[in-house]
Amino acid sequence: MATIGLLVVLPLVAAAALFFIRKDSVRTPVVIGSAALIMLACVWLAIGHLTGTMEFYPLKSDIITYATLLIDVVLGIYVFVKGIKHGVPFASVLAGIQTVIVVVFELTVAHGVSIDNDIYIDSLSVMMAMIIGFVGTGICIYALGYMRVFQEQHKDQEDRRHIFFSIFFLFLSAMFALVFSNNLAWLFCAWEVTTVCSFVLIGYTRTEEAIQNSFRQIVMNMLGGLAFAIALVYLGSAGILELDKLINLGAVGLAAFPIALLAFAGLTKAAQIPFQSWLLGAMVAPTPTSALLHSSTMVKAGVFLLAKLSPAFGWNFNGMMVMLIGGLTFLICAFVAISQSNAKRVLAYSTVSNLGLICACAGVGTPEAMWAAIFLLLFHAVAKSLLFLCVGTAEHHIGSRDIEAMDNIFVRLPTIARFMALGMLCMFIAPFGMLVSKWATIVSIADTGNIVLMLILAFGSAATFMFWAKWLGKVLAVSQNSPDLEKGVYKSEWFAIGFMAFLVLFCSVAFPFISEYVVVPYLAQFEHFIFPGLLPAWQTISATLGFDNLLIMAILVLAILLTFGAFFGRSKKRLVNVYMAGVGVDPEKRSYRNSLSGVSESSQRNWYLEDWFGEKALLPMSNIIGIVVLVVGIALAFINLGGGALL
Amino acid sequence: MGSFMLTKMSFRNLFKKPVTKMYPVEPPVYTSRSKGHVVNDIKECILCGICEKRCPTGAIVVDKPAETWTINPFACIQCMFCVRACPKSCLTMEHGYTPPSTSMYTHTDTKPELTAEEQAEKLAREKEKAERLAAAKAAKQAQAGEADNGKE
């Protein structure tokens, strides 16, 4: 309990301190020190609670409640003012409405509701805390070096790194608060803080594009926030303001409407179709921001909420809505990712796609599906952050974030390229985590016999294979000697990247154990209210997935690591030149005698299949479908499921 | 439109004996006109050198003093110009190509040494020829003499 407090307060203090620190020499130790402390606190928390059952803490602190109200109001005013200033009145309107609702709600309805438990701990939230604590802080450390280079390369911009780091830690604090709040009002407050933090971070560079995209983000997430606020009012008037109670109600169907609204909020935050564009727009921000948003904060808050709500889904309209939106997003964004050549955009689409899968799993709501969702969340966090950090560093050293520019990066940035490849492997191929999680998804879907999801999964996986494999190929292409550009990479960057790589491998190897000792016990507590007749969680997973299979995967990971360590690049073969149809000139450059008797360089560009899978080809239609599904889903929840009964 | 349109032929092939000529297990089959390599019946050859002049690739070299007729089979293009040009018809285009080899070589025919009989015959022929020539010369002179006489 105290650790939780510590986890929320520590980063807050760091944020406050960093706001006033403008010197690198002071900032570095502060960041590293707070990061270390946060990590320690996480470890401490894990030792106590990782495998335990759910615990609740009645805090009953009015001070915190008023503080949250205050924060909500401040945030509302901030966004309101920004919206006016930058000519986006819509954002101001949303912020205004939301603030008014919340203030009225807190001062009237909420006051009358008694809250039993404000804070809870279960293994899922501990796991989330670990992700935030390790991955999030790792990214903060990475940002030290990265932002120094960034500032050097953008001399024209005012040095606002103190704000940057301050917001980073604030973000972490909010995330910690978010994963442990049982009090929905508190949760809402943390929710809004993350929205505004990412708003600030996306707009960090203050370029026109950045500001425009930050507003797209805030508008879309304010929509979600509004839904959240309405849900709060609705629930408050029914006397329920606790997450666990809400979830327990879920299956009964009375809370269908507020849960639909919360799911909507989760979907916006998780950047699901039709809201995917805000996350794509967020790519204009410096890479640590993207890494943070994608791996451990923001979008993870969205899927975390959905995963929490998951037991309340299932074969009801809400579950259907979440599942369809998630499935659609998974499929479409995986396809669209094929057509992207900007590395960060590929990562973004892949994130959206993966989040879609998590949402779909959450929507299915069976124990295996939840199991899959949780692991997808975990592996996505570690692998994606690794990838973002690698891309960021690569960008600084090769001067482009285009995949095509990464040609021959294997020789130019040897270590980065290898780590990048590791991250990619983890994203889409057995025996690494993401795929094993996807495996569980397949199992759960096969179990429920949901043909639509089956098809989505089958085709989406194929698309996933394509966009990763071609990028991977580009990264692993070898020429015999090119300059090594890795010299200038900062230690902090190396540390963060190495740390993420370690996490990726650790999770992959420890997979079976995480499953057995952390996730399965978590799921076991829900067995009583989902699908009566199905086996309890642990047994279904062992029957269909099998602990031994997980073990095989883990052993395979180890075996691959060992063989790579032992043999990779150790071939003794004599090197020869590449085949150039008989007219090769310089094998290093792949040049050849061309048709004008000059010398041309041969090159290879990946396939993007723009006509088939381009944004223009796929997104408009899917956005429309997404909107229709959302509208119909929420409307059904409102009309059908007897919203009145609860009131 | 349709698919598998070649299948009938494929099945026919499958159950028929393959058309493959089993060279080199079976020797090659030549037609009566098959062109292979040029052979000189050197006994008949008079080393006139016409073939050398007509050969477009310079594959033939005739060395009159040494009494040799040489062909470079790695330069001959089997055009048969030489065969058609030979006044003695001693060149023939034989079946069977020059076998491939690890090095290029030439083939030389030398006019064979004559046997005693042939020698005698040749001598006799030459003698007769000389006589004939002498006679002709004499006759010509005689004629000329007559003509001179006539003029006078």
Added chain:
Amino acid sequence: MSSTIKSPWIIHYDASSCNGCDIEVLACLTPQYDVERFGIINTGNPKHADILLVTGSVNERNINVVQQIYEQMLEPKVVIACGICATTGGIFKECYNTLGGIDKAIPVDVYAPGCAVRPEAIIDAVVIGLGILEQKRTALEQGKLVSEKSADCVTAADKIVDGQTVRAAALKITKG
């Protein structure tokens, strides 16, 4: 007898042939002659090929190409000059842009004459080439190879050159 001579993969390059020899090389692959009987595949890729069949003579333009293809082939390898143009330059040897036979560019192991070279001659040439290939393989195993045609290859191969031994060697391969 090693597998090397049971699986000679070829690559064909048309240096400056008139097509006459080219189509005969191709004809070798087709049903009537079917050199796949001997395990021959037309790979079209120097890195996979054991035997380089060159047709036509070399000129200023293609001499580098011929050399590059040859260099990109892995040892053990054999070059067969197919046709009169490839052996001596043939009727074109006096042309201003013709440098002469293939041996002007790369070491040639077997010369197959004929204008156009007959499929049977190509088969014979390959059979001779196989003997050389086998010797080169042994040399390679013993670490004695060799990108140039080594002297003992020539003499040893010469021994099996006359028609009879060629036939005998070929029979052994096709039956064995």
Added chain:
Amino acid sequence: MGKKTIIPFGPQHPVLPEPVHVDLVVEDEKVIEAIPQIGFIHRGLEKLVQKKDFMQFVAVTERICGICAFGHSMGYSETIEILMGLEIPKRAQYLRVIWHELSRIHSHLLWLGLLADGFGYENLFMQCWRLRENVLGIFEKTTGGRVIFSACNVGGVTQDIEDGDLKGIVAILDGMRSEYEELLKTFLYDSSVKNRLSGIGYLSKQDAESLCLAGPFARASGLVEDCRLDGYGGYGDLAAFEPVLSEDGDGHARCEVRAREVYQSMDIIAEMVSKIPDTPISLPVKGMPGAGTAAVHHVEQPRGESFYYAKGNGTKFLSRFRIRTPTSHNIGGMTKILQGCDLADVALNILTIDPCISCTER
């Protein structure tokens, strides 16, 4: 996306029977630029007229190209015959037509095979070449050579075909018909073949006209373009001659035109055999091509019009000999159809014009 895929296509490339080089710029698999280059087979044989006398030179012209070998020796001989005012005997004219049309059959079958190989239909390639061996067999039987057979020279032909053998040729060709029918159907109607050929490399009739295309390439775009219509040599005695045309202008049309021309050639041969008169097969050539005389001539080769120019100077050496070959006409069309095609169709598009690099570069 700054970067483009740039591939050196050829000169050594398994899909190209002859060395051509194309700088291909490709996006995904779409060709956005193709710059061809030739020159790998240039020998400079036209200059050989100064070293080989005009009678010998027929052996050189025959080796301009090993596929239309006979056609080139015939074209050359006829040019010289025009130059020297020779009227060769009818039997020789007819025999030339027979060999020439046989060459066309062998050339088209060869091409059909290569095309099949180009779209990855190995079996079809094998079957085309299997049938083609029949024609090569006829060549060997009548002349002794399989591909280059020195049957033509200035003044006539070098060897006769007995009447019995002529009947035999017709019989062999008739025997081929039923099997060829199966191949033809496969080429024209098999869905997988159509899938590859239909619609690729389209050229309209206007394009064909403005690009001066020749031969089947032009005829496939609906252009009536066939030198045989001029009735030179034995062609003048044909009862009727209608070029095979198609209006579609795509790869499939080119395939169809050539495939159907095989029947046409078979018919021409049969007609020639039935009409062939019993005259000598050559006439003695006396004298030299006169000084200052020049002649032009054209011949319809399997790939289209081949154009000859010869100029005499009173000696046995010509002072000039020039050829313009069908591929020189057609290469403009090829570059045009390569733009925007798929990488997988590059080889096919190159093949459908049936390029003759050997004769083009000489």
Added chain:
Amino acid sequence: MTVLSFVIALVGFGLVAPIVGCLLAGLDRKITARLQGRVGPPILQPYYDVRKLLAKDNVSVNHFQDFYVAMSLFMAILAGVLFFAGGNFLLVVFIITLSTLFLIVAAYSSRSPFAEIGAEREIIQVMSYEPLVILMTIAYFLAVRSFDVSAVLTLSQPIIISLPLVFVAFLFVLTIKLRKSPFDLSYSHHAHQELVKGITTEMSGRTLAMVEVTHWYENVLFMSWVGLFLVWGSWIGVLVAIIVALAIYFLEILIDNNFARVKWQAMLKWSWLVTLVFCTVNIVVLMIVS
């Protein structure tokens, strides 16, 4: 799957599969030749080829390619072993995909324009067949109620009875997996394609030999997938499976010899369409019936 069955499968598949695969490949070439009216090579030709390749000079374009190819071979063997040990079918599918990925990466690593385009096409091929393979495993689960391969042996009838359309769709993509015309886009054994030798352009000698052997293992594995549809809890099932698998293999050879190579667009479109229609119909019917 027990450790014992794993060990037995390891020895059995590890040793027998290459022999069977080699013979299948040899048979393929022989029958192909006969269909074309040729004599064709000896049945053991693939074996000679590999022996020959092993004797070639030891060179490469970089120090990584042969490692990737070795990994590809290793994964193919592992997939087969897991399959024959009666392990989890999905696991087998994933591992064989991993094997393909290593091959793709090996091709990329060469930085040869032809190999790289081959790799891109291979990716497209994976993309074409992957949906079906995943749906097939799901259909298998629906029919057997287990992902374990060994579970078919407990059935009273072969699963083809409940999954006929899935089987047909599988045959469709089998052509891609066996790298047969019309779908031999990324590389084929015969040259004359626009990519020289596609993926294997830069592989030579031992590396190429490994690719060939991988292909043998893969072929045996894929043919046993065919067999999987036909076995049930009786030894006759195994017999039937072998006969049908051989018949299917012949069918594939026939298809190989009767089709022009298609372009990737057509491949993707057709295989997805077939997958979508056949699998959906079959699975829906299956779910309604059961």
